[in-house]
Amino acid sequence: MHGMTKDERNAKLLAAYFPYKKAKVQGLSFFLVLLAFCTTLSGCGGVSSAPSEDSQVSGNWQFTLTPPSDNSLVSSPLQGGFLIGKNGSITGHVQYSIGVSLQGSPITCNNGVANVTGKMSGNSVTFTAVIGTLDASGHPATQTLTLNAGSLSADGSMIQNGTYTITAGWANFNNQLVSCGTQDTGKWSASLVPPLTGGFQGFFHSTNPSPAPFPNQDFPVSGTLAQGPNIGGATATVTGTLLFQDPVTLHNDYPCMSSASLNGTISGNTVLLQVFSTGGTIVGQIGQTPGSSAPQPSIVTFDNTQAGHVLHNLMSGPNGAGYLVTTKSCSGGDYGNVCLALGSSKACSQPVSLTPFALTFPPQLVASAATPQTVTLTNNTSSQLTGLHLSLQENDSGLFYSSGGGDFNGARSFTEQDACSQNGSIALDPGGSCVITVNFAPQQSCPWLPQSSGAASIQGSPPARCPFPLTAALTVTVPGGSPDADNEFSVPLTGTGMSRIVPSVPEIDFGAEAVGEASPPQTLTFTNQSLSPVTILPPPATPCAYGVGGLQPPQPRPPIPSSGLGGIQLAETQLSNPYPILADTNVSPPTVDYFCDIDPPPSLGGSGMPNFQIADDTCSGQTLAAFGQSGDSCSLRITFVPQRATWSTITGNGLDDFVQLNTSWCGDAHNRAENNCEVDSGRFPVEIKTNLPSPLRMSPSAGMDFGFVLKGATSRSRSVTIFNDPVDPMAGAVSFTAKQNTSADYFETDNCPATLPSNQSCTVMVTFTPSVVGLDPGQITFTYNISSSTSTQIGLTQTLFLRGTGQ
DSSP states (O other), X not given: OTTOOHHHHHHHHHHHHOTTOOSOOOHHHHHHHHHXXXXXXXXXXXXXXXXXXXXXXXXXXXXXXXXXXXXXXXXXXXXXXXXXXXXXXXXXXXXXXXXXXXTTEEEEEEEEEEEEEEEEETTEEEEEEEEEXXXXXXXXXXXXXXXXXXXXXXXXXXXXXXEEEEOOOEEEETTEXXXXXXSEEEEEEEEEEOOOOEEEEEEEEEOOOTTSSSTTOEEXXXXXXXXXXXXXXXXXXXXXXXXXXXXXXXXXOOTTOSEEEEEEEEETTEEEEEEEOTTSOXXXXXXXXXXXXXXXXXXXXXXXXXXXXXXXXXOOSTTOOSEEEEETTEEEEEEEEEEEEETTOOTTOOSEEEESSOEEOOOEETTXXXXXXXXXXXXXXXXXXXXXXXXXXXXXXXXXXXXOOOTTTSOOSEEEEESSEXXXXXXXXXXXXXXXXXXXXXXXXXXXXXXXXXXXXXXXXXXXXXXXXXXXXXXXXXXXXXXTSOOEEEEEEEEOEEOSEEESOSEEEEOOOOTTOOOOOEEEEEEEOSSSOEEEOOOOSSTTEEEEOSOOOOSSOOOOOTTOOOSEEEEEOOSSSOOOOEEETTSSSOEEEEESSOOOOGGGTOOSSOSEEEESOOOTTXXXXXXXXXXXXXXXXXXXXXOHHHHTTOOTTOOEEEEEEXXXXXXXXXXXXXXXXXXXXXXXXXXXXXXXXXXXXXXXXXXXXXXXXXXXXOOXXXXXXXXXXXXXXXXXXXXXEEXXXXXXXXXXXXXXXXXXXXXXXXXXXXXEOOSSSEEOOEEEEXXXXXXXXXXXXXXXXXXXXXXXXXX
16 A cells, blocks of 8 residues: 555555445544444454343342252252343352251251352353351351353243252351251252333232231232342342322222332342331331241242232231331231232232221210111122122120120121122122121220220220220121232221210229228219210119129110119229129120129128228219200219228239219100110229328329310329328338339429428429320329338339320
8 A cells, every 4th residue: 555645545444344335435534434343343453342241141030949859958049139241251149048957947057148150151051159158167168059051041031951069068056066058969040030110000908917907908009110220239229109099089098108109129039128108217118038027027029920020928827918017197007918010910900899998987876876888899800709708797895795796785886788698608790899788886885894004905995095996897708819818808897886974084093091091082973965864773782793684685775684783883803803704604695793892702801891982972863864954964972991801902003993884775855765775884984093002192182184185285284282191000201212204295393302201291293295186194103112110111102193185
C-alpha cells in the first residue's frame, strides 16, 4: 500500500473484510464502522470484546441432592441460590444445610452459604461447592461438594442425571464432636425458579383454633411482587404489596388490616416476606427460614403447578401456617395458610365462598324475639359439589350443658335455618348458591361463674366486662379439601345479650377488717332497663342453696322452676377449697346446684355466718316497674363481716365473691298474658372483693370506679384514706417499701410517709386518663412491713382496685 493516502489504505482494508462493499468510507465514518465490526470479533488492535452471558444457567436454582446410600445425610445438603454464567464459567452462592441422624433423630449439624464455582460444556454442567466445617480433631477444615455432569434440558429449566461426591465433615453439637456427613456419592438435579414478579391473587386462610378471632375464615388478597436483580448471591430481594378486598363487594374483608407492603427474600423456591403496615411497622410475616419455632409461620415455597406459579404452604401439624399477623385491630393475632397465584393463574381459587365474612347482631334483651341475618354459600367451581357439611357451634363456658347452650337453661343463643342441606349434607351445582338464615336470641349476658383473674373470654371474665359478647361459628366443611389443604370455611357470629335488670356498679371492693369488726355498708342499686315489669323472686326456702330442676326447658325460654328460685344470692369463688358447682349428668338438662357464701359449714367448725351480709334489702319479692317509671329500681346494702373460721386462715389475694339477683319476667309490653316466663338468673353478677388481713383500713372503700371518661381526657381526682388501726390484732407501725401501679392510664399521688404510725392516716389520690376504648382496669398495690413490740412482719400487701371505661 506504499504510495496510497491514509483514506485509500483504510478503504482497502475494509474492502478486504467486506468484499461486497464498494462504497468509499472516509475519516470518522470508517472508524465507527470498524469499531462495530471489531466488537463482533476478538482482538482488532486494542478494542476488547464484551463478555457473553450464558442465559441458560444464570438465574435462581433449587437443588435436590438425593441422600447417599449409607444414610449419612437425611436431607439435600444444597438448597437454593443464584448463579451467573459467563463465557462457560459459572459463579454464585447457594444455601446449604447438612442434616444427619444422631441417636435416631434428625439434626442440622452445619448450615450457611456455600461459594459455588463451575463450568458448562455443551449441555453438561459441573459445580463445586466449598463448605466450612471441622476435621475429625475438631479443627477448622473444609468440606467439598462436587456436582458432576448434570445435563441441562433443552428449555433450560432443569439440570438432571448428575452425580455428586461429598467429603467428610464434623461439627460441634451440644459440646459433642459428631460426624456431619461422611464421604459418599449420590444423585443431583436442579430446577430453575422463575422470577417472583408480577400481579397475584389468592387468600389468607386462618387456621386459629376456636375461640380465636377468625377461626377457619378465608380472606381474599391480591397485590404485586417484584424480584430484585441476580447478583450471584444466595438470595435476591423481593418487594410487594398486599390488598385485602372482596372481588365481588370491593369491601375490605380482613379485620386485621386493609393493605400492607412486603419486603423479603427468595432463595431457590423458598420465600420469606415481612409484612409492613402503612405506617412502616412490621406487623407480620409470610414464610420463615428453617429452624424457627412456633408460633412463627412455616416455610412457603414458590412452585410451578399445573395451574401456574404459586406461592403457598401446606399445613404441617397443628401449628402449621404460612402467615402470621398481629395488629392493633386484631391484637390476639391471626395465623393460617397462604396461597398466592401469579399472573392469570386460578390455582389459589377456593371451592366455596361465604358472604358476608362475618355477622354481628345488635345488642338485645335476654329472651327477646330472635333477630335474623343471612349468609350466602356459593360454589366457585365449574363442577357440582356434593357432601358439603354445615354446622353451627357456640362458644360457651360448657359448665353445665355439654351439648351446648347457655349456662342457665341449655337453650342456644344462635340457631340456623336453611333450604340447602338434607340430613346435614349439602349439594351445589356449578356456580350455584344457597341462603342460610342465622337467628340470634340471647340467653345470657354473662357466664354463670365469672372469675376476676381470668382472661377476656366467655368463661373467666370479670363482671366488669359484662355484658360479654356471645360468639359462635357457622362452618361449612368441603370434602376433598382446598388448595391449602384446609377444608373448613367459617363465618364468625357475634351478639350481645342485655339483662333486663342492671346493677349500678360491676364490683364492690372492701378493705381489710378484723374478726369482730364490720365494714361500713356499701349500697348496690338494681334498675329495670326493659319496657316490662320485672319481679324479683322472694328468698328461697333453703337460704344457702337452690337447684334448677331437670325439666326440659321449652325454646327459647324456660318456665319458672316449681322449686322456686329467689332473692339475692352470694357466692365465694376463690377460697382454697370451695364447694364446686355441680352438674347432675343423670337428667337432661342437668340439675344445677349452687351454694351461696361457701364458708365451711358449722359441722366443719365454721361460724355458720357468711363473710358478706345483706341489710336493707328492698329487692327480694318486689316487682320493678318498666324503665323510666317510678319504682323501676331497688337497692340493698352489703357489709363485710369477716368470720373467724375463714378469715383467720385466708391466703392469696383475699376473698372474691359475687352477688347474684334472681328475677322473673313474663311476657312483654304487648303480651303480658304470656305464661312462659324468663328467669333472669345470674346474668349480671356483681363481684365482691376484699383485701387480706391488715391493720390498714381504706375509706370509703378499697375501690375506685371512674365510670365513662373520653379517651385521652383526664377524670376528676378521686381519693381514698388509709388509716392504721391501732386495735387490729396485727397493729404496729407500717413501713411502706414499694408501690406498684399496673396501668399507666391511672396516675397516683399520696401524702403517705415512709412509716405510718399506728392511729395515723394518709390520703391516696388517683386520676384516670384512658388510652383505649372500653373497660380499662388497673390496680395499685402497696407493699409494707409491720413493726410491733412483739414481732415484725415483712412483705405484706394491700390493693386499691381501679376501674374505668374509655369512650
